[in-house]
Amino acid sequence: MQVVNDSVNPPPSQPYIALDTANAPHIVWVENASVYYSNNTAGIWSPAVHVNNTTNATSLLLNIDSNNTKHLVFLANRTVYYTNTTGGNWSVPIRVDNSTNVSQVSRSSDHNDYLYLAWAENGTTLYYSNNTGGFWSQKKIVHSGGTAISDPSIGTDYYSGTSHIVWADAGNIYYSNNAGGSWSTPPQLLGSDGYAPSIAVDADGNIHVIWGEDNVLYYYGYVLNYPTRPYIVIHNSTVWNYDIEEVNHNDAMIGSIALGDSGTDAIYKEFDIDTTVEGKSYLSIYTKGNNGNIDIYVKDRWIRSAFVPANATGFVWYNITLPPGVWERGINELRINGSSINNTYWYANSTDGVNDWYCDNGTMCSLDYTWMIRLYATEYRGTQRTGDFSETLTSYISSHNASGGNYNITFIVHSDTEGKVKLSRLRVYYYIRGNETQVVQKRIITNGVPQYNSVTATRLVTIQYTDIPNSTEARNYAETRIPDASMAPAPIIDLWNIVEVRLELWYK
Structure with missing residues (x-):
């Protein structure tokens, strides 16, 4: 354990740490309402440096990009400010658009070292801004009309730059993204006493959310987009794509069955795979969720759990990422079990003559159709x-x-x-x-x-x-x-x- 600074009165607060490309630590903290900075790039902590014009600072967010430039976002007098070390020393902080009456701010970045911010103003409006061209964009409304918006958390897809935001509003947890170019209508994820949501986006573009509710922690995971396959197009004709895609149903929906309120409830489907799948795979399930958890098994081996959120607009494709090593050549039996809450699943006519089955409250039932479930996988070698x-x-x-x-x-x-x-x-x-x-x-x-x-x-x-x-x-x-x-x-x-x-x- 090392001492960074021991002669501060009043004591320092709100420390924040980040690592550079050599894994050397850099820290910032608040001291006498100003921001101070130190690093340990030489094996010892450097003398504390006062960051320019950082008065009444709170909510520090430090980031170090691939060029080892340091970026600092903070609040001062309920306004969002930004400074960096592009010129070697800390720049004079600039105000991010006309932010005002800000309570909390969150930051993310992508593979281009672009920065993205989300913050709440007046407890009623959630805003977003990005710095993708060397300057901060005009703030955009993500959601307005809230009664007590708080705890915004932003995560950004590393490659596409799509941003995902979660926040709390009067105990409810909400989510929105700008994958379509504008901010999506925010669905409520769960609960009425939620607080402190946090979001992360993995390398496949899937979102992961955690939040508290009373004395319980909840997790939500969701694959936003059906994966885009690699392909080659010549004169508007696809001459090559490399994928494994198992779709044995047509698109005309016949009916649906609600399953999952019993521990024995399950749907069964077979996939006949003639190629070795070594990498990740993706299940796409056409269902109407009801905030229920499911467990996924392949050949009676548990693969993972997933949360299927309620969807007020009806049935949608829910996409779930599966780890490598799930599928084998030949017949693979997929089983999806519920856990105390029904989700509703559509079925359609089979295109390969294979029919599926299900278990409802302990009774095995045949299905003269096939579940609308697709398997997709790609092996990139x-x-x-x-x-x-x-x-x-x-x-x-x-x-x-x-x-x-x-x-x-x-x-x-x-x-x-x-x-x-x-x-x-x-x-x-x-x-x-x-x-x-x-x-x-x-x-x-x-x-x-x-x-x-x-x-x-x-x-x-x-x-x-x-x-x-x-x-x-x-x-x-x-x-x-x-x-x-x-x-x-x-x-x-x-x-x-x-x-x-x-x-x-x-x-x-």
């Missing part, structure tokens, strides 16, 4: 070759005019939503008829790209007619391989002799 897409290229040529004798066709290489797919190499294979084409190389995709969301390579394949002298060698070789496509410049393919075109991808 290995080498993959696409199907032939020469018809796609031919379709593009027939509907477009050449520019300067060239057809520039856009390839869209889409990672998954969290950037887990990273292409390390990419090759184009094509087959020709009795003629050799001119093949040169182009740098298309390098390690780490695409990082996330969509990346478009507009000159991945440039097609033009090229007069290549006829030769015995050309006639003897039906297959030509473009060497590693992480080089330059663009490959040129003689379209009129194309028989088959494929992409080969190395991914991790």
Whole structure:
């Protein structure tokens, strides 16, 4: 144990600690209503430094980004202020928009080191602001009309920048996000005596919330978005996606059954999987929740519990992340047990002839339909070759005019939503008829790209007619391989002799 500062009167308060990229600790605290700072980057604590113009400071929030720049958010006279060390020393604090009468503030950040804030004003309105362009945005209303809004907590998806906020209002716990571009209508998560909610967003974009209610702690976990699969699109046609997707029901809902109020209540479903699933998987269940917990089993092995919140608007898809190692090749029996509260589950006609079953108050019942439950998984390792897409290229040529004798066709290489797919190499294979084409190389995709969301390579394949002298060698070789496509410049393919075109991808 080390002493940081022992000569303070009155004693320091509200200490806050953060680590830099070398895992060295940095701290701030309030002393005589001002903010002080110290670090232990040299093995001993540095002398305390008074942070500029921090008078009547409270609610300190310290953050250190990937460049080891320190960022400090705090309240002073019920106003949100911000300062940083971009210039080496602490900058003069600036006011975040026209914040006023603020009671509490919360902060989060993403992979770009952008900062996001949420705070409550006057106990009636919840506000949000971000610093994604070097300055704080104008504050936006997340929710208004509250009677006692308090304890805001903000978490941000590390890759997408989507923010999620929970807060308390007169004992009720609420949640909202801006995934759709504006703040969603806040559902009440639970209870009437809730306090001090806190939210975290994991690497898959799932939210996790904890709060107190009387003498009990409650947890809520929810997968907001059905995962976006990686794919490649050429001329509006998907020529490749890598996933395991088990959907054996159609979309016409037949009926529903409420189950879960008995410990023996359960729904059963079988998935016939012909591929090894080594990574995470996702269950998507079409249900109307009732603030009930469920337990998920696969082949009678407990996998995890989940909370299905009440939804006043009716049935929705609830998505639940499962850990690696859940599924095996062949038949896998899924069982979902309730625990004292009914959730209602829809069923539909089966598309593969397999019907499901359920248990209601200890009685096993057959179901002439299948539960509307989907399984999705993706394994991001290995080498993959696409199907032939020469018809796609031919379709593009027939509907477009050449520019300067060239057809520039856009390839869209889409990672998954969290950037887990990273292409390390990419090759184009094509087959020709009795003629050799001119093949040169182009740098298309390098390690780490695409990082996330969509990346478009507009000159991945440039097609033009090229007069290549006829030769015995050309006639003897039906297959030509473009060497590693992480080089330059663009490959040129003689379209009129194309028989088959494929992409080969190395991914991790």
